[in-house]
Amino acid sequence: MLIKRRTFTKALGAGLAAGALPAFGHQARAADFKAGYVYVGPIGDHGWSYQHDQGRLAADKALGITSTYVEKVPEGADAERVIRELAETGHGIIFTTSFGFMDPTLKVARDYPEVKFEHATGYKRADNVSTYNIRFYEARYIQGVIAGKMSTSGVVGYIGSIPIPEVIMGMNAFILGMRSVNPQGRIKQVFINSWYDPGKEADAAKALLDQGADIIAQHTDSPAPLQVAQERGLKGFGQASDMIKFAPDAQLTSAVDFWDDYYTERTKAAMEGSWASHDVWGGLKSGMLHMAPYANMPDDVKQMAMATEADIRDGKLTIFKGPINAQDGSAKVAAGEVLDDGAIAGMDWLAQGVEGDLPK
Amino acid sequence: MHLEIIARGERSRTWAYLSPVLAIVLTLVTSAFIFAFLGKDPLAALKVMWIDPVLTKRGFAELFVKAAPLVMIAIGLALGFRANVWNIGAEGQFIMGAIFATGVALYFYEVQNWPVWLAMIPAGILGGALWGAIPAFLKLRFNANEILTSLMLTYVASLILLYLVAGPWKDPDGYGFPQSRMFSDAANSPRLISGTRIHVGVFASLGIVILGWFLLQKSMLGFQLKVLGQAPRAAAFAGFSTRGLTWLSLLVGGGLAGLAGMFEVAGPIGQLTPALPTGYGFTAIIVAFLGRLHPIGILFGGLVLALSYLGGEKAQIALGLPAAVVKINQGILLFYLLACDLFIRYRVKIATGRAA
Numbered sequence: 001m002l003i004k005r006r007t008f009t010k011a012l013g014a015g016l017a018a019g020a021l022p023a024f025g026h027q028a029r030a031a032d033f034k035a036g037y038v039y040v041g042p043i044g045d046h047g048w049s050y051q052h053d054q055g056r057l058a059a060d061k062a063l064g065i066t067s068t069y070v071e072k073v074p075e076g077a078d079a080e081r082v083i084r085e086l087a088e089t090g091h092g093i094i095f096t097t098s099f100g101f102m103d104p105t106l107k108v109a110r111d112y113p114e115v116k117f118e119h120a121t122g123y124k125r126a127d128n129v130s131t132y133n134i135r136f137y138e139a140r141y142i143q144g145v146i147a148g149k150m151s152t153s154g155v156v157g158y159i160g161s162i163p164i165p166e167v168i169m170g171m172n173a174f175i176l177g178m179r180s181v182n183p184q185g186r187i188k189q190v191f192i193n194s195w196y197d198p199g200k201e202a203d204a205a206k207a208l209l210d211q212g213a214d215i216i217a218q219h220t221d222s223p224a225p226l227q228v229a230q231e232r233g234l235k236g237f238g239q240a241s242d243m244i245k246f247a248p249d250a251q252l253t254s255a256v257d258f259w260d261d262y263y264t265e266r267t268k269a270a271m272e273g274s275w276a277s278h279d280v281w282g283g284l285k286s287g288m289l290h291m292a293p294y295a296n297m298p299d300d301v302k303q304m305a306m307a308t309e310a311d312i313r314d315g316k317l318t319i320f321k322g323p324i325n326a327q328d329g330s331a332k333v334a335a336g337e338v339l340d341d342g343a344i345a346g347m348d349w350l351a352q353g354v355e356g357d358l359p360k
Numbered sequence: 361m362h363l364e365i366i367a368r369g370e371r372s373r374t375w376a377y378l379s380p381v382l383a384i385v386l387t388l389v390t391s392a393f394i395f396a397f398l399g400k401d402p403l404a405a406l407k408v409m410w411i412d413p414v415l416t417k418r419g420f421a422e423l424f425v426k427a428a429p430l431v432m433i434a435i436g437l438a439l440g441f442r443a444n445v446w447n448i449g450a451e452g453q454f455i456m457g458a459i460f461a462t463g464v465a466l467y468f469y470e471v472q473n474w475p476v477w478l479a480m481i482p483a484g485i486l487g488g489a490l491w492g493a494i495p496a497f498l499k500l501r502f503n504a505n506e507i508l509t510s511l512m513l514t515y516v517a518s519l520i521l522l523y524l525v526a527g528p529w530k531d532p533d534g535y536g537f538p539q540s541r542m543f544s545d546a547a548n549s550p551r552l553i554s555g556t557r558i559h560v561g562v563f564a565s566l567g568i569v570i571l572g573w574f575l576l577q578k579s580m581l582g583f584q585l586k587v588l589g590q591a592p593r594a595a596a597f598a599g600f601s602t603r604g605l606t607w608l609s610l611l612v613g614g615g616l617a618g619l620a621g622m623f624e625v626a627g628p629i630g631q632l633t634p635a636l637p638t639g640y641g642f643t644a645i646i647v648a649f650l651g652r653l654h655p656i657g658i659l660f661g662g663l664v665l666a667l668s669y670l671g672g673e674k675a676q677i678a679l680g681l682p683a684a685v686v687k688i689n690q691g692i693l694l695f696y697l698l699a700c701d702l703f704i705r706y707r708v709k710i711a712t713g714r715a716a
């Protein structure tokens with residue numbers, strides 16, 4: 001089975017061009033419609049769940065509805081109860097925003113065919129279950145380019161969460177970007193087996209900096225690693241949201257997840273009855289991914305980052321295009337070959353330049 | 361003038377049992393004030409949190425589904441706590457039970473028949489008991505404190521869990537995500553009431569309440585555990601085996617936690633995932649004390665704690681209150697429980713003159 005992803009560009013572009021979002025007309029029905037959101041973290045994580053909640057608020061505002069959210073929902077047996085509760089209490093569309101909600105979402109969706117479900121980052125769909133995700137790796141490549149220019153030791157400390165393809169493709173995109181400007185660039189990585197653990201994240205950052213890294217990258221959700229970089233007078237990248245206020249002198253940029261338009265568009269479709277199950281994997285081009293302002297870097301690096309961003313957006317630059325070597329130096333992707341979305345979504349190997357094994 | 365805390369000579373049995381009830385009432389009053397402070401109608405908010413979750417058949421069933429593992433673990437812990445055996449690592453024993461049960465489910469994945477599920481039960485008990493046996497051995501052989509060893513083994517258990525789901529037991533069709541495949545239907549506990557998630561494990565929990573009540577309140581063994589806890593020297597003079605009772609406490613405590621882990625994966629979750637440990641083993645410690653280490657009390661304690669989770673979700677959905685409302689309520693409840701216990705054991709005297 002191959003995952004087919006489609007970009008969100010067309011639907012989104014059409015919606016915006018028509019100016020349909022703010023001019024939504026059915027106020028009477030709008031007031032009755034309820035959207036529900038399930039978050040894995042607290043909305044105060046300032047990362048993943050926070051950005052989803054920002055998207056929720058934007059959709060509410062655009063459509064004139066009030067929605068419901070349940071935060072800190074564990075990904076085990078509790079998730080099904082919460083999702084079912086939302087379906088039971090008249091929510092017309094339910095966004096479940098963590099990978100671990102996949103099977104519970106499908107279980108509940110079977111019992112509520114009239115309710116629309118949207119599951120972020122998963123791969124199982126149904127007639128009333130869509131999946132959606134962001135090509136975060138595009139931002140990682142740009143970060144790699146910046147790190148390649150900015151690092152004096154040539155070593156980046158990378159804090160991984162859980163070794164799933166999502167995280168691995170980000171790490172590989174980062175090293176590809178870094179080596180495009182500094183062929184000797186290296187990543188030292190630590191996996192902390194958690195998405196959100198400020199204490200562990202900070203400890204990992206300190207350990208990596210002590211081992212000679214001078215820039216911190218992270219695939220975890222708290223601003224703690226950036227704060228460590230700030231304290232030590234070094235640089236780093238934020239995650240999921242613009243974290244510049246936590247590290248005004250350290251953050252170079254941040255990948256900003258932008259769910260606002262997606263949530264508005266999908267909720268509106270559910271209200272109007274035009275909702276259909278789909279799979280979306282949007283990036284810079286579709287506007288689901290933004291870069292926080294480039295800061296704390298010289299002008300030439302800034303220019304280079306902006307040019308890279310534009311090239312990715314315009315399709316001039318393909319990130320996973322051969323030649324790419326695996327960790328041991330053997331050829332993994334032949335020159336000229338381009339990995340398709342299925343190969344990217346199942347990535348389980350590290351590229352040359354990343355040190356250390358994946359946790360097994 | 362200052363306050364003195366003086367031990368009461370005679371402890372009131374009635375008040376010892378009433379103290380949790382009083383603590384619950386005080387918690388409700390306090391949370392009413394908090395709701396009012398947050399601009400919500402306090403009575404309506406209390407109703408949403410504590411009554412609405414159980415008004416429907418499904419909600420009522422969910423209460424028991426959530427309480428079942430808490431009660432099962434807490435009864436095992438109570439056995440040890442009575443004998444001063446402080447097993448803090450039920451979370452790890454819960455995980456190991458789930459792991460052993462998963463091993464059976466995956467090994468016999470092709471066998472789509474109910475004996476698979478049946479075999480998972482002893483496997484779960486064995487996994488938990490094994491994890492309880494390690495602190496028992498370390499305590500008796502090396503005099504190692506079981507509070508530390510059992511707690512630390514919890515982290516070992518979660519690392520084993522991660523190793524298995526990221527390595528040998530990873531779902532072959534799961535795109536590399538660290539979790540096992542979904543169990544075959546034969547490996548999931550039979551659902552007993554249609555339209556609800558009530559499964560065999562819920563009734564097993566109720567059975568263990570009755571068994572635990574008989575064992576702790578009515579049997580010689582229960583008496584021995586109590587004496588060992590309250591007067592270790594008397595227990596020694598009476599010839600009760602400290603070694604035997606320590607082994608028993610940790611094996612039964614671990615076994616029941618393991619069984620709870622088995623029922624959690626074989627049903628409500630249906631696969632082994634890194635998200636399995638959600639703190640049942642730690643919350644069960646609160647349940648055990650809320651229930652006065654008495655099986656019937658533990659049943660009620662488990663239901664109250666479970667209700668606080670369900671009510672917290674209701675409060676978020678219906679009132680837009682933050683998730684922290686659950687933790688705040690649980691914290692207030694514990695605070696009042698400890699405070700009530702203090703005043704039952706001690707009295708406060710207002711003394712004049714200078715402090716000694």
